[in-house]
Amino acid sequence: MTTIGTVESLWRYPVKSMRGEEAHEVFMGFSGIYGDRCYAFKNSAARKGFPYLNANVQQQMLLYRPQFRYPERASKPPNLTEASGIAPGVTPANAEPNDLMLDVVTPSGAVVAIDDPALIEMLGEGLRGENHLTLVRSDRALTDCRPVSLISLQTVRQVEAESGIPIDKRRFRANVYLNLTSDYGFAEDELVGRKLRIGSSAVIMVLERDPRCKMISLEPDTGEHNPEILRKVAQVHSACAGVYCAVLVEGMLTESDSIELLD
Numbered sequence: 001m002t003t004i005g006t007v008e009s010l011w012r013y014p015v016k017s018m019r020g021e022e023a024h025e026v027f028m029g030f031s032g033i034y035g036d037r038c039y040a041f042k043n044s045a046a047r048k049g050f051p052y053l054n055a056n057v058q059q060q061m062l063l064y065r066p067q068f069r070y071p072e073r074a075s076k077p078p079n080l081t082e083a084s085g086i087a088p089g090v091t092p093a094n095a096e097p098n099d100l101m102l103d104v105v106t107p108s109g110a111v112v113a114i115d116d117p118a119l120i121e122m123l124g125e126g127l128r129g130e131n132h133l134t135l136v137r138s139d140r141a142l143t144d145c146r147p148v149s150l151i152s153l154q155t156v157r158q159v160e161a162e163s164g165i166p167i168d169k170r171r172f173r174a175n176v177y178l179n180l181t182s183d184y185g186f187a188e189d190e191l192v193g194r195k196l197r198i199g200s201s202a203v204i205m206v207l208e209r210d211p212r213c214k215m216i217s218l219e220p221d222t223g224e225h226n227p228e229i230l231r232k233v234a235q236v237h238s239a240c241a242g243v244y245c246a247v248l249v250e251g252m253l254t255e256s257d258s259i260e261l262l263d
Contacts, residue, residue, distance in 0.1 A: 005180035016040035032141030044132035059223035151242030158185025202251030209240035
């Protein structure tokens with residue numbers, strides 16, 4: 001085993017396309033990060049294959065800040081300790097619906113419950129055509145492709161250098177930001193097809209490079225669009241930055257965890 005870096009920070013996004021939250025520790029299960037993208041708004045006008053409203057269409061979504069009403073219950077499965085102690089390791093139970101209840105701080109500073117009809121009205125403002133929005137809750141992360149996404153700080157810095165634009169790492173909306181021992185960007189591309197251990201027990205398989213869309217061109221705090229960022233990533237890196245992963249062994253992740261290459 002070779003140590004290739006450490007966890008710089010951990011993130012989850014309780015509502016798809018809304019602002020994320022940094023966490024000191026998270027539970028990573030087979031279906032993704034616990035509490036990640038557990039809510040989304042289905043949009044009747046969305047194109048096939050991507051049924052949910054996102055910031056590509058409604059850029060203001062990035063200005064909405066979800067907050068778990070009971071953060072201590074939303075950090076990990078309710079029976080994690082007991083399940084971990086039963087050989088060979090029982091799959092932890094899903095959360096009770098109320099455990100992952102959310103309130104959302106709107107751009108104006110108002111606080112509304114995730115299931116408040118007023119929130120749907122706000123999210124529909126300014127959309128073109130007929131958009132019927134419906135709240136969806138799921139026990140698995142409502143990700144577009146794979147359960148977990150990773151990107152290195154070195155890759156973020158390289159994109160910054162190539163584009164000539166200051167880059168906030170949050171544009172990439174990864175679950176795990178890595179600080180790799182290599183001093184060059186896009187080194188995580190070399191991990192595709194390989195297994196990594198994060199911390200003491202969690203194991204992932206790096207499946208593929210992460211194809212990027214307009215989201216990385218949106219400034220996280222304002223929603224302002226700068227197409228040059230995606231354009232540069234497309235020109236130099238085939239529109240990919242970071243990697244997608246599948247979870248082979250569940251476990252808790254914490255900031256500063258070591259990352260080991262297993263094969």
